[in-house]
Amino acid sequence: xxxxxxxxxxxxxxxxxxxxxxxxxxxxxxxxxxxxxxxxxxxxxxxxxxxxxxxxxxxxxxxxxxxxxxxxxxxxxxxxxxxxxxxxxxxxxxxxxxxxxxxxxxxxxxxxxxxxxxxxxxxxxxxxxxxxxxxxxxxxxxxxxxxxxx
Numbered sequence: 271x272x273x274x275x276x277x278x279x280x281x282x283x284x285x286x287x288x289x290x291x292x293x294x295x296x297x298x299x300x301x302x303x304x305x306x307x308x309x310x311x312x313x314x315x316x317x318x319x320x321x322x323x324x325x326x327x328x329x330x331x332x333x334x335x336x337x338x339x340x341x342x343x344x345x346x347x348x349x350x351x352x353x354x355x356x357x358x359x360x361x362x363x364x365x366x367x368x369x370x371x372x373x374x375x376x377x378x379x380x381x382x383x384x385x386x387x388x389x390x391x392x393x394x395x396x397x398x399x400x401x402x403x404x405x406x407x408x409x410x411x412x413x414x415x416x417x418x419x420x
Contacts, residue, residue, distance in 0.1 A: 300327035346400070353404040363412045370409040377401045 295304050299322040303309045309316040309326045319328040364370035381398035384391060 298324040298327055349400050350403045353400055354407060357404060367413055370413050374405045374409060377405045
């Protein structure tokens with residue numbers, strides 16, 4: 271796994287000034303570095319993100335979470351791509367900006383109708399959300415990038 275150079279601005283720091291038992295040394299739950307030792311990953315002193323998590327290990331944990339979400343994103347993007355090509359076969363292109371925006375609004379309204387129900391049908395909401403994403407991407411491809419709309 272490649273790590274970004276520094277993702278520390280994305281991490282919320284804990285208040286390290288809070289009262290702590292001076293006789294207890296903090297230990298990182300990931301790498302084992304302590305208040306008295308440099309970080310095991312970088313060899314330089316790090317700072318505390320949580321009571322038992324150093325800044326360098328928090329960056330690793332954030333990247334692992336990112337990798338999990340990235341995989342899920344790719345699967346959804348493949349669904350959107352499939353929906354896109356099926357829609358293109360049925361309706362070749364959006365002729366105008368107004369038409370494209372109206373289709374996006376129609377798909378959004380269908381999603382909103384699902385959300386407003388007392389008993390949610392997650393499968394139906396997911397389908398509608400995929401269609402909202404697909405119509406938005408079609409708007410960009412058909413009208414903005416290819417300048418079809420007038």
